Amino acid sequence: MLYIISQVLVCLADILYVVSMLTKKKISLVMFLLFSDILFASHYFLLDGGLTGAATILVDVVYLIIMYLLEKYNKTKFNLLTTIIAMIVTIALSIVTWQGAISLMPMFSMLIYLTTMIFTNVIIVKSGALCRNLINIIYMFLIQSFFGGGLEIVLMLSAIIGIVINYKNSKKDNNKNIEDKSDIESKNVESNNEIKNNLEQNK
Numbered sequence: 001m002l003y004i005i006s007q008v009l010v011c012l013a014d015i016l017y018v019v020s021m022l023t024k025k026k027i028s029l030v031m032f033l034l035f036s037d038i039l040f041a042s043h044y045f046l047l048d049g050g051l052t053g054a055a056t057i058l059v060d061v062v063y064l065i066i067m068y069l070l071e072k073y074n075k076t077k078f079n080l081l082t083t084i085i086a087m088i089v090t091i092a093l094s095i096v097t098w099q100g101a102i103s104l105m106p107m108f109s110m111l112i113y114l115t116t117m118i119f120t121n122v123i124i125v126k127s128g129a130l131c132r133n134l135i136n137i138i139y140m141f142l143i144q145s146f147f148g149g150g151l152e153i154v155l156m157l158s159a160i161i162g163i164v165i166n167y168k169n170s171k172k173d174n175n176k177n178i179e180d181k182s183d184i185e186s187k188n189v190e191s192n193n194e195i196k197n198n199l200e201q202n203k
Helices: 002-021 026-045 051-072 076-096 101-117 122-142 146-202
Strands: none
Touching: 002 026, 002 146, 026 051, 026 122, 051 076, 051 101, 076 101, 101 122, 122 146
16 A cells, blocks of 8 residues: 555656646746655655655755755755765765665765756756666666656656757847847947047038
8 A cells, every 4th residue: 555655656756846847937847846856755754665755855955945946046056065965964864874776876876966956057956957867767676666766767768858948948048139239239339430420521
């Protein structure tokens, strides 16, 4: 029964994760990841050998709450400090909840993910999430969460799609800025020419 409940929870967590990967702004990404992680942690708690996974994700829940507030109130200069503290706590928890070499995998995936969360660039953050997915796929199958492992593959694909979407949007915005700059320069040239012509006529 607990196993079935854990699989339902991981399904809901995965849905929220997919939504987070399709967002355009980091603050939205952080918010959906937060709710997703709460469900992921509950999922791990119900599985044998999932204690470390649950513990590291609970650290991420607290971390995401802080990151959300930093993004919301434009205090991103504290991203690095917050991330370093989260990394130290993650490593400490992994040692305390040691259940064999397999239990270190959530720690490594979390450390990679946390490193990319320092940045405000959504593409970099999603790339970290992608690396986290790759490690979690292996971890899920090793702790016999086969359905969860299959869904992690879907999450990995959603991260890839999210990265591609953000890259295209970024490229489009850059092109638009270049066009706008070009239009402004063109208008300035026309304005200068008009002033010059008026001065010559006045002579």
